Structures are given as structure tokens and as C-alpha cells.
Amino acid sequence: MLRIHFTGEDLAKTRIISRPDPLWETVLSWHMLRQRSTDPLLLPWKRQVLAGLKPGSPARAEVAPLLAVNPPLGYFPDLLTPAEAEQGLQAGVEAVLALPKPRLHREIGKLSEVHGGLDADTIDLAEGRTPALDRLGQALRGFHSHAIVPIADRIQVAFDADRAMRAQTFLKGGIVAVLTGLHRQAEFRDNVLEISDSLTDKEIHLNGRGLRLVPSYFKETQSRPMTLADPSLPQVLVYPVDRSAGLVASAAREPLAALLGRTRAALLELTEAGGSTSQLARRLEISPAAASQHLTIMREAGLIISVREANAMRHLTTPLGRAILSGRGAQRDGLGGAQ
Secondary structure: OEEEEOOHHHHHHOEEOOOOOHHHHHHHHHHHHOOOOOOHHHHHHHHHHHHHOOOOOHHHHHHHHHHHOOOOOOOOOHHHOOHHHHHOHHHHHHHHHOOOHHHHHHHHHHHHHHHOOOOHHHHHHHOOOHHHHHHHHHHHHHHHHHHOHHHHHHHHHHHHHHHHHHHHHHHHHHHHHHHHOOOOOEEEEOOEEEEOOOOOOEEEEOOOOOOEEEEEOOOOOOOOOEOOOOOOOOOEEEEEOOHHHHHHHHHHHHHHHHHHOHHHHHHHHHHOOOEEHHHHHHHHOOOHHHHHHHHHHHHHOOOEEEEEEOOEEEEEEOHHHHHHHHOOOOOOOOOOOOO
8 A cells, every 4th residue: 555644734735747747758658668558549659669769770779778777667766757857858857967876876776676687888877977877868868759759749738638637626625635536546534645556565754845746648547656766755646647638639639720820729728727928838839929929819819818926927718718629619608699
């Protein structure tokens, strides 16, 4: 059983991350690729990625340092998924490269204890040698490019859909309802979150650090949420999202893009979950000025509303915007047409 102990301060600090974590997705996508049984929604993706990473190919050689420290079953080092990755791939990789040697030695050493001997490059990594670290950083970037970038939009939509659903759960039942909704066998009592679907016992005391909830596209849907192996680190709870949300949204995007234009259609989808101008711009990889211009046009058309939140402007879809996203006609919703 997994048992996570909360204080009042921990509950106040518990939150869902603001964007998909590129390193958690990178690490877990390799685990998904190595599974024999695969979600049918992922089969085309799996075939494409494996074809691009054939053993003996230059691409496979580039990502080899990551594969050596990321076994698809059992323990893998926490150093692969630093909290800084929430700010983007580059921030995450830089955090990995800056890890202190004692932590590298400790976590790579545990990898050797659990899974057996290490190759020469991984031993160099455990010693914190710069060339080995640089190769791991390049492997993380390379694998992310092969496995995550091709379906990044689908991951983002599924992530946003999950985050919006959890927000509604929070409004109705508070943070406890969010926590117990992460797994079918999760219960919260006496300030302890218990998840009984586990082969081993694990106790985590947050002690005021709070908990980051990490929705993941590549987390196994039938397994319990995942934590970091080291309970002394700032803790996460990684849980699966509904992948079909991303697939349906991708299929529906073309008609909407034809109506609004691709950028505004994508912005409208993102604002359903809410976000500031800079957050939306970052997700679409456009400038904040361009995002602001598109958002102004959409606001004047009645598709979104914008409210000031601290020093930022937060944008949300209106009922009309949600109606367009869901495919409902304006007449059917009483929003126009003959009466």
C-alpha cells in the first residue's frame, strides 16, 4: 500500500502542474514502447518511433545513454525527472546536468544493485564526469524529439482536458476529492492518502513540502499513481490522463481551424482550461504579442473572456466558445437564429 501523509500545509501546497512535464513523458514513453501490450491509440505512434530508433541506427546510438539508465520495469533514477522540467525541456535537462556527484553516485549505484552491472559510459555518469553527463543530456533531447514532439499537440490537449476536469472536481469537493479521484482504490482518511493497489508498502511524509500532481500521457492506465523513489525529495504523484481526449480533439481540429484559422482554433482549445497570455503563447510557441492580438479578436467576438489575476491576464472560454468547441450549433443553444 502507498500511504502519503499530509499536514494542513501540505494540502494547501498541493497542486497540479501547469504544463506537461517533458522529462516524465520522455522517460515513461520508453517504458510504453517496451511493453508488449499497447493501447490501440498508441500503436501508430509506437511503430513510427521504433522504426526511427532501430538498433544499430545513429538515432539509437544517440539515445543509448538514456536507455541504459531507464529500464522499462522496476527502479529508475529520480535524477531523470527533476522538478525544473515543469518549466520546459531545456530547464529540465540543465537541472540534470547540474546534479551533484554524490546524488549521481547514489542513484546510479542503486540502479546497479537492482538491475545488475553497468556499462562504461554509465559508470562515468555515476562518477559525474562531464562527457557522460553531456551525452545523457543529448540523449534526453534526442529521445524527446523522436517520441514526444510528433504528438505534442495530442499530449497537450489530453493534459488540458484532465486539468480542467480536476479543476471542476476541486470546485465541487475540494482537494481531497481530487486526490481520491486519481485512482479507483484511493482513500483519504486521517490526513493520509492510501492507495491499496500496490505490491510493496511505501510511506511518504510530506512534512510541509506539499505534493505536485503530474498528469501523464504515457503513464500506464491500469497501474497506481507513481511517486519518486526517494521519499526525501520534493514529491510528485504521477497519474494517467485519458488519451482519447487528445485524439478526438486532433480529429476535430481541422473544421475549427478552417473557420477560425489554426492559431485561433488552438488558442480557443487551450483557453477552455484557462491560462495567461504568456502561458498560452508558450504552449503554441508564438510570441506573447501575437497571442495577445489573437486573444483580443476572440474576446471581441465573444468567444473568450479575460480577467486580471495578480499581474497577469487570464483567459477563459465563454459559453459561445465552448459551444463552438463541442460542435453544438448556435441555434440549438438559443444563441441566435430564428425564434
